[in-house]
Amino acid sequence: xxxxxxxxxxxxxxSETLSLTCTVSGGSISATSYSWxxxxxxxxxxxxxxxxxxxxxxxxYSPSLRSRVTxxxxxxxxxxxxxxxxxxxxxxxVYYCARHLGYCSGGGCFGDYAMDVWAQGxxxxxxx
Amino acid sequence: EVVMTQSPATLSVSPGERVTLxxxxxxxxxxxxxxxxxxPGQAPRLLIYGASNRATGIPARFSGSYSGTHFTLTIxxxxxxxxAVYYCQEYNEWPLTFGGGTKVEVK
Numbered sequence: 001x002x003x004x005x006x007x008x009x010x011x012x013x014x015s016e017t018l019s020l021t022c023t024v025s026g027g028s029i030s031a032t033s034y035s036w037x038x039x040x041x042x043x044x045x046x047x048x049x050x051x052x053x054x055x056x057x058x059x060x061y062s063p064s065l066r067s068r069v070t071x072x073x074x075x076x077x078x079x080x081x082x083x084x085x086x087x088x089x090x091x092x093x094v095y096y097c098a099r100h101l102g103y104c105s106g107g108g109c110f111g112d113y114a115m116d117v118w119a120q121g122x123x124x125x126x127x128x
Numbered sequence: 129e130v131v132m133t134q135s136p137a138t139l140s141v142s143p144g145e146r147v148t149l150x151x152x153x154x155x156x157x158x159x160x161x162x163x164x165x166x167x168p169g170q171a172p173r174l175l176i177y178g179a180s181n182r183a184t185g186i187p188a189r190f191s192g193s194y195s196g197t198h199f200t201l202t203i204x205x206x207x208x209x210x211x212a213v214y215y216c217q218e219y220n221e222w223p224l225t226f227g228g229g230t231k232v233e234v235k
Contacts, residue, residue, distance in 0.1 A: 037224075047164075047172065047215055049224040062223045063129070096171055102219070113219030114162035114177035116184070121171050 002027040004097050004119035012091075012126050018084040022097030022119060029078045030055040035103040037115060038071060038082045040093040048093075052113070053080055054103050087126045096121040130154055130218045134227035140235040147203040149230045151216035156197055160220035163192055163201045166229075167212045175214075176201060206232070 008020035022036065029036065035058075038050040051061040053071045061069050065084070073080040084091060098118040102111025131154040141147055151161070159179035164172035174183040176192035179199060189204040203210055211234055216227040 046229050047166075047217070047226040049217075049226065052224070060222045098171075101177060112160070112162070112177045113224060114174055114183075114217070115164075115172075116174045116177075118171035118173070 002099065002117050004099065004117060006095060006097050006119045006122040008095075008122060008124070010123055010125060012087050012124060013128050014088055014126055015086055018087050018091065018124055018126075019081065020095055020097075020122065020124070021079050021081045024078045024080075024099075029073060029080060030075050033101075033103060033111060035100045035113075036073070036080045037098050037100055039096045039098060039115070040091075041096070041121075042090075042093045050082065050084075050095075052100060054105060056105060058104055060104070089126050092124065092126045094121045094123050129223055130157065130221060130225050132216055132218055132225050132227035134214075134216060134230050136230060137228070138231045138233060140233050141206055142235045143206055143208055145206050147206050147210075147232060149201040149214050149232075151199040151201070151227050153197040153199070153218055157199075157218050157220040159194065160218060161192075161194065161199050162217045162219065163190075163199075164215045164217065165210075165212045166215065172215065203232075 012018045035054040037052040051071045053059045068085045070083045098115035102113045133152045135150045161179045163176040166172045179194045180192045213229045213231045
């Protein structure tokens, strides 16, 4: 049974870089039919997609975060990671990682980009 | 970017009632839409993908449909465990976007 777990600091200072890792267990991050995403949810608010990566390194980012976000994959560790630079209080949120039912490769996209497996999520607070 | 608009923001219902949630897209999505359920303190749970396909393990009382840019999630007979917030999400184009959510609460 596939499981995802987010790890990383729960407190980040303003202007610093937030770094989180999602560890995949019970399956391979290199499985060709899936890609992997990051989503966040500010306190009391809705869901916001941050970005998505395929095991070959193909990435898609939210335009509103693109200048500050990097997502990368480490297939040897079955992990993918998120960094968000120059954080402010507006970046305070629960951060989730999830598996997408689709993928994009070779100029085409296949399957569905719905997210069927989610990590429990971790709260990140930006505060001095 | 596709704007997803969910209505109503809150729906007060009694157990056993039929519930219909609405999600409208600002442009055509074909059938590239998912529905999620989220309970307090929990991660979202995929209910429907491809506008009308139930995800694994989702009860048959949940169904999805669409006409043009209007998508609907129907719960045929609301159970106590269905009180939650429901989100739609489009995946027809990048960036992926979510609706603002509909909270289904006890009447």
